[in-house]
Amino acid sequence: MSLEKPDHPATPAPAVGGGSPEPLVPARDPGAVRASDADRDRIADILREALAEGRLEPDEHAERLDALYRSKTVGELEPLIGDLPAGQGTPAPGSTVAPAPAPGVSVGGHRHGGLRVAGAKNVVAVFSGATRTGTWRVGAKVNAVAVFGGVELDFTEALFEQQHVTINATAICGGVEIRVPENVTLRSGGSGIMGGFEVREMEASDPRAPVITVQGVAIMGGVEAKAVEGKRLRDLSAE
Template identity: 60%
Template sequence: MDESSREKRSPVKLEKTAPAEAALRASDADRDRTADILREALGEGRITAEEHAERVGAVYEARTVGELEPLIRDLPLPDRPAPAAVTRPYDASVRPGGEPAENLIAVFGGATRKGRWRVPRRTNAFALFGGVEIDLTEAVFEQREIVINATAIFGGVEIKVPENVTLRSTGTGIFGGFEVKVSEAPDEGAPVVTVMGFAIFGGVEAKPKRGKRLRNLRARA
């Protein structure tokens, strides 16, 4: 066994994560921080696009902190504080925060979410040689701020929102397109949908659907 192999298998980093901590349920923030480390590693050439796709898929399927640690064990960790929460309850009387994110995964296939459905505070969309469609035009918004974390690798993610909803973007295209038709709703109380993530040899598209409007900005199912 060569020296580099021994370094990768070294138990030193594992000792930093106590068994009790490893068994903790992973939060959306934990998954997002892990995905950010993988994205930076891809941009720096530390891992290939194939390795990145495999690991990111595992990130959003991980249930515990211990399942996330091996995915970045061989990568340098950035020395920065955890990002602040970007969402707040739209109507605290409807439902408390902390509900789990919804994961839509399309690998050599498709995944669709549309019709009358309750939009969670966070939705993770992952497309690898496949397509994900998210239609919010008939959805029920129970939070004012919604985050959609979209990752498209040799695939596509399409997002449709009502015309009177604010649409924002913090995504990036790497040999791909990340096209979000940013718009601000005239009503200050309108829901805000932020699309984040990245596209590699793929595409993420988000835009308002003409003729579709939320009739009640505080609609409840």
């Protein structure tokens, strides 16, 4: 008795679970990741250095700063420094790790032990005006940019979340006005190019007082920082 061969090859068994195999998930675009304040700060520092070195004209610097603070994703940041030396092979945005805030900082009668301090505040005025006044929280860094406009920062009633505060002030054909209480330390680290960068420096008698450093550049514009007479932080002692 002979076995007959089938006319057609056997149909392979279906895959376990049935149905067709699922398509591969496409790789996600790293440039679509949301940009952080630390990412923008890094790009802003590179642009500031490029301006000081003469690699960027003032109008180019202003345009890129405007685009920087309007950006939402990492992919929008990279082209802003693509033609600069610092933009060749630099760490990808998002790799910056911000230092942890000092525990138990007490300023203005408010103790912030273990509080997670938010990223830098960006106050931008392009052909317009922007203000921060009244009772507002101040972290370790504030970026103030005025391009054909004006920025007003009033710290006389602010709540300082850290003792050391850096204000990056950039004024291009515009102005940045900064007012602080009279019992804080105020220092300067900026310069003027066909403009004025005036910071009335002072040292607080209390070592626990906030230390505010104003740095940056004024190009055909002005940056002014001074204390307001009679305005003082209420209590610098820990609660």
